[in-house]
Amino acid sequence: xxxxxxxxxxxxxxxxxxxxxxxxxxxxxxxxxxxxxxxxxxxxxxxxxxxxxxxxxxxxxxxxxxxxxxxxxxxxxxxxxxxxxxxxxxxxxxxxxxxxxxxxxxxxxxxxxxxxxxxxxxxxxxxxxxxxxxxxxxxxxxxxxxxxxxxxxxxxxxxxxxxxxxxxxxxxxxxxxxxxxxxxxxxxxxxxxxxxxxxxxxxxx
Ligand SMILES: CC(C)(COP(=O)(O)OP(=O)(O)OC[C@H]1O[C@@H](n2cnc3c(N)ncnc32)[C@H](O)[C@@H]1OP(=O)(O)O)[C@@H](O)C(=O)NCCC(=O)NCCS
Numbered sequence: 026x027x028x029x030x031x032x033x034x035x036x037x038x039x040x041x042x043x044x045x046x047x048x049x050x051x052x053x054x055x056x057x058x059x060x061x062x063x064x065x066x067x068x069x070x071x072x073x074x075x076x077x078x079x080x081x082x083x084x085x086x087x088x089x090x091x092x093x094x095x096x097x098x099x100x101x102x103x104x105x106x107x108x109x110x111x112x113x114x115x116x117x118x119x120x121x122x123x124x125x126x127x128x129x130x131x132x133x134x135x136x137x138x139x140x141x142x143x144x145x146x147x148x149x150x151x152x153x154x155x156x157x158x159x160x161x162x163x164x165x166x167x168x169x170x171x172x173x174x175x176x177x178x179x180x181x182x183x184x185x186x187x188x189x190x191x192x193x194x195x196x197x198x199x200x201x202x203x204x205x206x207x208x209x210x211x212x213x214x215x216x217x218x219x220x221x222x223x224x225x226x227x228x229x230x
């Protein structure tokens with residue numbers, strides 16, 4: 026498969042683009058204002074997250090993209106591109122079976138404003154149209170209602186529970202797995218395009 030282009034992708038309010046080394050300070054600032062929320066659900070988001078953690082993340086992220094293992098995108102507002110809003114990633118769980126996964130977080134002082142839903146719709150477009158995935162999953166810790174709402178709003182189906190799937194803060198958390206198939210995405214393509222709001226061609230870069 027050809028590598029995924031590193032060009033920025035756009036949605037109505039956001040630009041999604043690969044990480045750069047100079048993003049570390051802004052990413053730390055975003056993680057630090059969100060620490061209490063992130064720490065509940067994400068194994069990497071330990072209290073005391075520092076610049077060294079962000080530098081390592083960005084280094085891994087650049088390497089993963091080059092090696093076609095995972096595609097991490099920084100979420101930035103079109104009208105405020107220097108402030109880090111959160112991350113969204115797409116990766117293959119199985120290339121041969123064309124199954125992929127999406128993961129995301131949004132800084133806490135920007136939540137409940139439809140950001141995750143909008144950028145995840147854009148990530149679905151990447152998954153189904155650029156990476157030609159057949160099936161995309163989300164794994165959501167049981168109890169993470171905000172993320173479940175994102176899955177519901179995007180039309181994912183809740184398929185079951187993965188018991189003690191991920192260890193967070195020393196405790197194994199059950200995760201629900203949510204799936205969306207390519208034909209389900211295509212059937213409702215107007216809905217996803219509406220969430221995204223623009224095509225990349227329509228945005229002046
Ligand atoms: C989950 C997360 C990404 C959602 O981001 P967001 O930009 O706020 O998402 P949206 O605004 O698109 O949708 C959030 C929905 O959850 C709802 N919500 C938020 N907190 C909630 C809570 N504690 N209980 C119930 N609903 C909640 C919002 O009202 C909204 O639903 P609505 O549109 O029906 O009103 C964000 O909260 C986050 O980063 N959390 C910490 C990290 C994380 O959980 N990542 C996902 C791992 S699977």
